[in-house]
Amino acid sequence: xxxxxxxxxxxxxxxxxxxxxxxxxxxxxxxxxxxxxxxxxxxxxxxxxxxxxxxxxxxxxxxxxxxxxxxxxxxxxxxxxxxxxxxxxxxxxxxxxxxxxxxxxxxxxxxxxxxxxxxxxxxxxxxxxxxxxxxxxxxxxx
Amino acid sequence: xxxxxxxxxxxxxxxxxxxxxxxxxxxxxxxxxxxxxxxxxxxxxxxxxxxxxxxxxxxxxxxxxxxxxxxxxxxxxxxxxxxxxxxxxxxxxxxxxxxxxxxxxxxxxxxxxxxxxxxxxxxxxxxxxxxxxxxxxxxxxxxxxxxxxxxxxxxxxxxxxxxxxxxxxxxxxxxxxxxxxxxxxxxxxxxxxxxxxxxxxxxxxxxxxxxxxxxxxxxxxxxxxxxxxxxxxxxxxxxxxxxxxxxxxxxxxxxxxxxxxxxxxxxxxxxxxxxxxxxxxxxxxxxxxxxxxxxxxxxxxxxxxxxxxxxxxxxxxxxxxxxxxxxxxxxxxxxxxxxxxxxxxxxxxxxxxxxxxxxxxxxxxxxxxxxxxxxxxxxxxxxxxxxxxxxxxxxxxxxxxxxxxxxxxxxxxxxxxxxxxxxxxxxxxxxxxxxxxxxxxxxxxxxxxxxxxxxxxxxxxxxxxxxxxxxxxxxxxxxxxxxxxxxxxxxxxxxxxxxxxxxxxxxxxxxxxxxxxxxxxxxxxxxxxxxxxxxxxxxxxxxxxxxxxxxxxxxxxxxxxxxxxxxxxxxxxxxxxxxxxxxxxxxxxxxxxxxxxxxxxxxxxxxxxxxxxxxxxxxxxxxxxxxxxxxxxxxxxxxxxxxxxxxxxxxxxxxxxxxxxxxxxxxxxxxxxxxxxxxxxxxxxxxxxxxxxxxxxxxxxxxxxxxxxxxxxxxxxxxxxxxxxxxxxxxxxxxxxxxxxxxxxxxxxxxxxxxxxxxxxxxxxxxxxxxxxxxxxxxxxx
Numbered sequence: 001x002x003x004x005x006x007x008x009x010x011x012x013x014x015x016x017x018x019x020x021x022x023x024x025x026x027x028x029x030x031x032x033x034x035x036x037x038x039x040x041x042x043x044x045x046x047x048x049x050x051x052x053x054x055x056x057x058x059x060x061x062x063x064x065x066x067x068x069x070x071x072x073x074x075x076x077x078x079x080x081x082x083x084x085x086x087x088x089x090x091x092x093x094x095x096x097x098x099x100x101x102x103x104x105x106x107x108x109x110x111x112x113x114x115x116x117x118x119x120x121x122x123x124x125x126x127x128x129x130x131x132x133x134x135x136x137x138x139x140x141x142x
Numbered sequence: 143x144x145x146x147x148x149x150x151x152x153x154x155x156x157x158x159x160x161x162x163x164x165x166x167x168x169x170x171x172x173x174x175x176x177x178x179x180x181x182x183x184x185x186x187x188x189x190x191x192x193x194x195x196x197x198x199x200x201x202x203x204x205x206x207x208x209x210x211x212x213x214x215x216x217x218x219x220x221x222x223x224x225x226x227x228x229x230x231x232x233x234x235x236x237x238x239x240x241x242x243x244x245x246x247x248x249x250x251x252x253x254x255x256x257x258x259x260x261x262x263x264x265x266x267x268x269x270x271x272x273x274x275x276x277x278x279x280x281x282x283x284x285x286x287x288x289x290x291x292x293x294x295x296x297x298x299x300x301x302x303x304x305x306x307x308x309x310x311x312x313x314x315x316x317x318x319x320x321x322x323x324x325x326x327x328x329x330x331x332x333x334x335x336x337x338x339x340x341x342x343x344x345x346x347x348x349x350x351x352x353x354x355x356x357x358x359x360x361x362x363x364x365x366x367x368x369x370x371x372x373x374x375x376x377x378x379x380x381x382x383x384x385x386x387x388x389x390x391x392x393x394x395x396x397x398x399x400x401x402x403x404x405x406x407x408x409x410x411x412x413x414x415x416x417x418x419x420x421x422x423x424x425x426x427x428x429x430x431x432x433x434x435x436x437x438x439x440x441x442x443x444x445x446x447x448x449x450x451x452x453x454x455x456x457x458x459x460x461x462x463x464x465x466x467x468x469x470x471x472x473x474x475x476x477x478x479x480x481x482x483x484x485x486x487x488x489x490x491x492x493x494x495x496x497x498x499x500x501x502x503x504x505x506x507x508x509x510x511x512x513x514x515x516x517x518x519x520x521x522x523x524x525x526x527x528x529x530x531x532x533x534x535x536x537x538x539x540x541x542x543x544x545x546x547x548x549x550x551x552x553x554x555x556x557x558x559x560x561x562x563x564x565x566x567x568x569x570x571x572x573x574x575x576x577x578x579x580x581x582x583x584x585x586x587x588x589x590x591x592x593x594x595x596x597x598x599x600x601x602x603x604x605x606x607x608x609x610x611x612x613x614x615x616x617x618x619x620x621x622x623x624x625x626x627x628x629x630x631x632x633x634x635x636x637x638x639x640x641x642x643x644x645x646x647x648x649x650x651x652x653x654x655x656x657x658x659x660x661x662x663x664x665x666x667x668x669x670x671x672x673x674x675x676x677x678x679x680x681x682x683x684x685x686x687x688x689x690x691x692x693x694x695x696x697x698x699x700x701x702x703x704x705x706x707x708x709x710x711x712x713x714x715x716x717x718x719x720x721x722x723x724x725x726x727x728x729x730x731x732x733x734x735x736x737x738x739x740x741x742x743x744x745x746x747x748x749x750x751x752x753x754x755x756x757x758x759x760x761x762x763x764x765x766x767x768x769x770x771x772x773x774x775x776x777x778x779x780x781x782x783x784x785x786x787x788x789x790x791x792x793x794x795x796x797x798x799x800x801x802x803x804x805x806x807x808x809x810x811x812x813x814x815x816x817x818x819x820x821x822x823x824x825x826x827x828x829x830x831x832x833x834x835x836x837x838x839x840x841x842x843x844x845x846x847x848x849x850x851x852x853x854x855x856x857x858x859x860x861x862x863x864x865x866x867x868x869x870x871x872x873x874x875x876x877x878x879x880x881x882x883x884x885x886x887x888x889x890x891x892x893x894x895x896x897x898x899x900x901x902x903x904x905x906x907x908x909x910x911x912x913x914x915x916x917x918x919x920x921x922x923x924x
Contacts, residue, residue: 005512012465017508024509112506 019062020115023108025055030085030101034094042092049089049097056082077103169205169218170816170830171197172848183830184216188850194219242268244275251278251285255292259302270302277307287315300784312774313781313799390430397426453477458519467508470515471500492518576673579617586610587665594658604649607661611642631671638664729756729779730798755779811835854880855889 005021013021029052036045060078065071081100088096169191173181178193184205194208198220209217236253239245244252252275259266266274278288291311300306401423457477464470474496481489495518502511586606593603618635645660732754759776778799785797798813812834830848844859856876877887 005509006462008463009465017465020506021509024507027507028509108506115506 016111016115019059020108020111022055022059023104023111026052026104027101027108029055030097034097037092037094037097045092046089049085053082053085056085074107077107166204166206169203171201171203182216182218183848184218189216191216191218193217239271242271244271249275249278251288254289258289258292258296261296264296266302273302273304273307277304277311281308281311283311283315287311290314294785298785305780306784309777309781310784311781312777313779313785313797393430394427397423397430399423400426453480454522458523461515461519467503467511470512471496471503474499474515491521573673576617579613580668580671580673583610583613583617584665584668586613587661587668591658591661591665594654594661600649600654604646607642607646607649611639611646614639614642631673634667634671638667729754729759730783732756733783853886853888856887857889 010018029048033045033048033052036042036048056078060075063071063075063078065075081103084096084100087093088100167184170183171180172183172188174197175181175190178195178197180191180193180197182189182191184191184207192215194217198205203220205218205220207216208219239249239253239256252271255274255278256266256271274292278285278292281288281291288311291307291314294310294314295302295306300310400419403419454477457473460473461470464473474492478489478493478496495514499511499514502508502514587610590603590607590610593599593606614635618632618639641660641664645657645664648654648657648660735754756776756779759773759779782797782799798815799811814832814834816830816832830846833845833847835843835845846857846859848855848857873887880887
């Protein structure tokens, strides 16, 4: 059997591409959840929505606030979305989930545009330093 | 409802100790002494009794205590009081039925059922009546069986609910565990232990001559293949005259030789060795034959060498490894181009999914695009099995080869008999724990002896002794020590426990000197016990390896769970612990275990928890909607659990139904346990067990074991003539064995109610006997 995504592939992806995959995961999971709710398979739908929130959480962790105001804003957006999805999950409300999809879609498109243009996301020196520091911290913790 | 239940139970418990006249209870007649005298079991105690009038004809009955003189003899009268009560209730019953919307005339069954609850003092609400009526009309089975189910529910004071009714009904009257499991096995197509529902999907249509070989391989797996078939096959192979075939032929001949050697061994009496050899021979043979089929397959493929197939194969590899989606699409496009001319491979689907994937890629939906591609690839693989990534088959046979080699090696060294000993961290920890417990027990025993010697407080001494006994019992039953001890140590521990309770009894009677000697004795034996656990089984390792070989699907996990649960007793040393483990593997304590692990955290690890059959079944019933059989089996288990709910009366009746491997066939054992309760436990020193074995040759065999203060009497119910003679030789053995663990065998009788001949060897019954004592002390609360 062939998997859609092998570990091989994931390891070769750049951080930006991985983020794109995460975004896509949100849309995918939300769409599937909507379908599942319509089919009344609430258990699976719940799993999908939880997965969505996991992804949102992961995206939030990856934000770099020092890179500019957009980080803050994305953080707020993610939090709002996570809350809404929980509410939708409780109420099994499909319309909220649809709203969430329309909310995230422009961001995904923008992200993909950037990817396609292959903008060189060069890191400023401070950011690089911070991330180097963070990396070592992570290693120590691991 | 619950409040009343508790009150009822408290009342009954208060009564438990003393028997007063006017009391009504169920009586079991054990022995008819002639006239109106009989020995009876009443409230778990044995009495000699005199009946008002004749001794009733049935062995079990409801009786009223007319009088209880000091002499200890009961005067009983068969109770018909309940009949009078029924009449008195009848009218109000009709009224209540009408109120609930049922015409009492139209629903006679319902009326009967409600009456059952009335007799128990349970008032059904309207909803409950509706549930009941629904069950009575819709459930399968005879009306009588349904009534039994209702009776059982009322007996156990369970709330009236549809799922309770169904579960109990399945447990009592549904098909036995064995059949349920077997059907389940049929449905999910896994191989049950010796049930052999063979799966033969190789995915490829074999050539006719291949079928022949495959048949032989299958037969081999089942363990019965005629040598002639193989010899004929070897002869046919000759015709090919290729070198690798020549080698193969040699391999097969070798396997046959090993097999012959094994048969010789068996004849000489070394059965275990011989069988091992035979097994190896079979494995080798199978391997050789499988190689043969693989060869033929390859030939079939090579016959149509196909460049395009290779192309597809490389495509599969590339797609999986390539990180960039655009590159993948490029590759696919190229391949599509090249395949245009090929007629044998259907590329329309690939093309369609390629286009879809391209579209999605443009929208930036890489994941979905990849999914589409993967699906197409899987389809491709399915259509053309030849492009499957090679090597899978090879690794499998390698692993097999390894297993075979290893067992062969250990065989070759057999004259030296190498024993592999493994002491894991867990085991050494166990040893340390055991030492600690041993120290604690001996210390408290010392204390007891000292107190008694010096004439200290007797009450204190008794308490300390009680604590020591409890600790010892816990060590025997609840901890894992017994999993790793040998029979002898275990027996010693059991004897120690029983002697200590003897000492306790003596203490209670005031015979201090005797008690002191026993306590000192036990202390000495305990001191002698050295516990050095180690894994010393060669076979064990091989098993582990075969487990490693394949990734297990949920179906296989189930099969594994079943296999674990029905593992034949002779396979293990039977001990209390092992029986308990079997019960646990069935999942009869699943909820209890789950709750424990929730409350006490990670103590019992999660993996362990999911090992049992019930957990698996729950999982299956949950995540796949196509397993009605799983639900049925599940209902059976739940029903058993419900039936084993704590009784409100002083008596505890347990009913277990266990699938069990007997002579390579899965059979049912039903176990009925009757005992008084002592606290949360059943009083195992005074209980009666009844085993019903469904065996093919004997039909149903009943074995009644009654224990009374460590005196045991055993009765066999079978129709076979001269069974007593057959039993004679084992009477002695049983006596000895029982004495080793502190029991006294009082009588071993046979009775004839049912079934035909018994030719089965006596050892079959020993097998049954031993586990009988092992039910002791289990906490069956669910």
